[in-house]
Each structure stands twice: as structure tokens, then as C-alpha cells.
Amino acid sequence: MSEVRFCNCSQNMAIQQIMTDKKNSRQNVPEDEDTSERHSHVTGTNTASDSGGEGETEMDRPDGEITLAIEQIEISNTNEQVQIPTSPRPISELERSNDLSTDKISLERISHSISKSRTPKSTLELPDSKLVPYRVSVRRRTETTTEQSSSSPQKQAQQTNRGQTVSEQEITVTRLRERVDHESQPQSSQLTPVAGNQQLLDELEDSDPVFRWGGGMPYSNDRPVCIVHRETESVPSFEFLQRSLRDAYSELRGGEPSVKHAEFVANELRIPEVSGSIVTLDVSGDEWSPSQTNDRPAIEYAGVDIVPDLVNQVKDLYSGGLGYFLINVPQRWENSIRFGDFSQNLVEHLTAATLPGDEVPTGILEKLQSAPVSIATPYVTEMDAFDDRISHYYAFDGRPESWESIAQADSAFQRLLRSGRWTQVILTERQAAGEESDQHYNWKGLLIEGLALALWQKTDPEIPFNTFVRETLLEKDALKSEHELNDQESPVADIYLDTTLDHTDEALRKFLLGEEGESIEVGLPAAFEFETGFSEGAFQYRKMIESIEKYRGQMDSVSSIYLIIPPRILYRGKKQAQLVLDLVTTEATQFDESTVELCIPVLESGRCIGLRRAEPLIDALYD
Secondary structure (H helix, E strand, O other), X not given: OOEEEXXXXXXXXXXXXXXXXXXXXXXXOOOOOOOEEEEEEOOOOOOXXXXXXXXXXXXXXXXXXXXXXXXXXXXXXXXXXXXXXXXXXOOOOOOOOOOOOOOOOOOOXXXXXXXXXXXXXXXXXXXXXXXXXXXXXXXXXXXXXXXXXXXXXXXXXXXXXXXXXXXXXXXXXXXXXXXXXXXXXXOOOOOOOOOOOOOXXXXXXXXXXXXXXXXXXXXXXXXXXXEEEEOOOOOOHHHHHHHHHHHHHXXXXXOOOEEEEOEEXXXXXXXXXXXXXXXXXXXXXXXXXXXXXXXXXXXXXXXXXXXXXXXXXXXXXXXXXXXXXXXXXXXXXEEEOOOEEHHHHHHHHHHXXXXXXXXXXXXXXXXXXXXXXXXXXXXXXXHHHHHHHHHHHOOEOOOOOOOOOHHHHHHHHHHHHOOOOHHHHHHOXXXXXXXXXXXXXXXXXXXXXXXXXXXXXXXXXXXXXHHHHHHHHHHHOOEEEEEEOOOOOXXXXXXXXXXXXXXXXXXXXXXXXXOOOOOOOOOOOEEEEEOOOOOOHHHOOHHHHHHHHOOOOOOOOOOEXXXXXXXXXXXXXXXXXXXXXXXXXXXXXXXXXXXXXXXXXXXXXXXXXXXXXXHHHHHHHOO
């Protein structure tokens, strides 16, 4: 037993009394038969271990020290029921599981749960757009007449019928399956009427070698016109259209039009003066968006619709000088489910909204005949074929490697035309009357240089070309420009080739490039006439006939006449190309024993390498 000593002897009696009271209180606790607990109750300070070690005896303790023994007390639990008064608050009854050794969780799958993740499958099908019939039944609901009116026999008859049940009717609805986000090229460029059974626009539709035109081609019009261009992403047709119209303007009026651009400034579309100009509005950028309101097309920029401004502009095109207002509509707007054929709808809206006062034709055919609006659709959309058409337009023999765009092709042609080499300048004289254009002079220089090269290659190719020109052609006067045939009143040939030199006929055959299996008749002396076509379109190219007519009665000095035109003149539609050919062919009948040919120049490697007959090219362009 451990001992606890206290040095304060005066507290001896008090501590013994406390220990006695606590012992008596513990004796009143009943013992439990099954379980018991042992507790150690310590009072005072423990100074020694009770683990069985030896301690001091009472007789050995010094005076003034008190020894307290640590008592072992047994506390017992009892199973006796104790009455607890009923709680005023309700207590939830909890059912305890008998077996809590393991956790048991019951899971049950509900009927609408998703057992496996699946990706929704679209019901739309591509690329075949099929017409799927749907059948809809319509039944009219029976109404009960609540009051009678005797105002008129017609109303009474209507009221009598209102109480009857109408038999079931069947309506067949045809839906076109098509994906909204699918972009497709228009399959047909024909304009179709909106209302009624109007005829198709075959009478108004024409084509040139690049574009199909609805509403008429602009090449013979001397008034301003609005042209809606349907863009195709595969070829730069809008870029070429601008240069083609520039040349068409020069053919009708002479000179060149100014090039301007419509701009959207301060929430307003500003369109420059169209007369005397080519004004472009390109809405193919992402900042432009189409919409449709009450069957009326809209083109929005920053939430502002510009179609009302276009209507006002087209209204002003009924008068004024020649000019072109071009609107480029992107391909992605075409043939969508939401907007339909947007370009066609835009043209129809512009024509209907801009007809003068009392003119209200109902068909789109009559509308386009009356309105200064056309629609241009490129139909040569394969790049190689498109490049071939552009090359022929500029008289190139194939696509030059130096250009990759229409702008580069145009620049390459202009540089070649104004190359101004020494041989061109030394051999080419200007017209005495001073009425010659720079285009005519430069073309004449290219042609006479090409003939000089053919003569050099067949006559004396061992010496330098410039030496041959100076010592042979100039000294012997074998190849001349602005040559008077006989006297002062005789006609003047743009270029004249006589028989002074040997092998001249061989050189001429080399210069006349026939198609495969084709031979061009050669006659010497030969006269070459070049016509630019500028300022002559308004006169239906009457100047071409005049260039041939002047040689009547001069066939003792001329055996063959070659009328040369730039190929662009043949790009103004098949009717005009055929007209030019017929003019020359008809005039040729006046020269029984002479050769008269309509030809086009061929440019290659920076020079004119020869001439080709125009008729095969016309057939190829409009086949």
C-alpha cells in the first residue's frame, strides 16, 4: 500500500473525517452480479508506488506527518428498471437492426435511368436530298350558333352552315430533307417567277464565255445598270467581271471608267455616283449577314439593313450616263433552307420596288425587261477551264506562269502591250491624221515585230535579229507600217508585207497559226488591219466593214486582207461574236479572187507569235 504524507499536522482530523464520509456513501451503492469496476480514489499527494514496494511503518514516521491509504472501491452496475417520467416532447422511434456487423445498402434502378452513354444520331441524311411525303389530316371543329341574324340572306346562309361538320380532308405535305449547315452550289442559275405560272427567263437569259446573265447582258446598254453577282468560291469571277466591264465601257464610250467602292460609314451606306464609274459593293465578308422579313430579303451590317438604300440607288439608275453598280453576293447565302435563292429574291425585290409609277407588271419577265437590274452567274467554275477562258480573253496562248490572279493577268498584258522594244518603235509609224490611240499603236507594234521575227527565222537566222531588222527590213523596205498603196488618195494599210524578200510566203505561213489539220490561205502582198473595238460598240463595229471596204478596187496591190481584233470583243455574247464574224464574211464576198480573214493575235513569251482565225475560237467559246 502506498503512503501519502502531509507535513501539516493540523489538518489531520479534517482529512480523516472527509475520508470517513466518502467511505460510508459508497457502501450504500448496490453491487451488480455480473460486472464490476475498480476505481482508485486518491486524496492528498502520492509519494510512493503501490506496486508492491516496501514503505515506512507507522512507528517510523516522523512527527507531524499524516499517512493516507489508497482504497480500492468496487462499483457495480445494476439491471433494475428505473422509471423515467414521460418527456413532454415527442421522441422518434428508431428501429435498430439486430445485426450491425456489416453495412447493407439496397440499390434499385429506376425505369428511366440511362444505362449507357450514347451519342444522339442525326436523322438528317446527306448527300441525297429526298422528298419524303407526310400526310396530315385536318378536321374542322363543329361550332354552335348562339344567335341568329336576319341582316341579309348571305349572312343567314353562312350561319346555317356554321353548325355543320365538315368531312375529313387530307392534305399531303412534302418536306425536303436538307442539312442547314450544308453549303451546296446552285444547280441551276435560271431565274424562276415568284407568282403565277410565268414562263422561265429563257428569253432574257444569255451567256458569254464566263457568265450566264439573267435580265440581259450589259454590254450593249448605254445607261447605268445594277448587276448582282453570284459569287463562287472556286474561281475569282467577281474580279474578272470588273475588268470585263471596264473594257466594255471603253468599247461603248471610249476611255476608261473610274473605279469606286461603296462604304458603310456611321450606320449609313454611302454609294458614289454610278455614271461614268464602276462602283462595287462586296457583301461577302463575315461582317455582313442576310435575313428575310415578310418575304423581303435584307442585308445587314451592324444590325442595319441596307436593302432600302439599294432600292433608292436603283431608282436613280433609270437615267444618267453609262456606269455599273456591282453587288457581290457570297455563295454561302444561296439555296439555303432559310433564305432560298437569295440573289434571285434580291433581284426580284429590286425590280419590283423600283419600277416607275404606273408600270406594275406582274411577271418577273416583264419586271426585268423594265428595270436596270441584271444578275450574273459564273458557269465556268472549274479552275483550269476558267484560266483557259481568261488566257484567251487577254490573247495569251495558255496561262502564263507569272500570274496567279486576275490582277496579275491584267498587269502582265498591259506590260506586254507597252513593252516598247526597239524593233517595235523603229518599225512602227503613227497615223498621219493623229487620231491613233495608244492601244492601236502598241498592238500594231506587237504585230509588226512578230512578222519581222517570222521573216528573220525563215530568211537569215544566222545574224542577230536587230541586225536583220536594220540592214534588211529597213533598207529594203520589205515590211512597212502606215503604207499608202499607190497614190495619196489610195488606202493606207496598218501593216503591209510585199514579196521583196525570199521565203516571204513561208514566213507568212509560219505567222498564220492554223488549228490542227487547218490551213489558212496565204496571198502576197498582204495587208493587216487591226481594230481595237474601242468607241465602236455603240456603232455595232461598223468600222470593221470600213477597214475592208477601202481595199475595193485595189486588188492589184493586195492579194489578202487580215482583219485582226482582240479576243475580248468575242466575249460580249454569242450574238455579238457572230455579228462581227458575219460582217467580215459578208464583206469578203466582194473580193472574189482575194483572201479576207477575221483573225485574233496570239501572245507568248512577251511577244506576238502569230495569228489565228477567229471562227474556231467562237465555236469553242460558245459550244
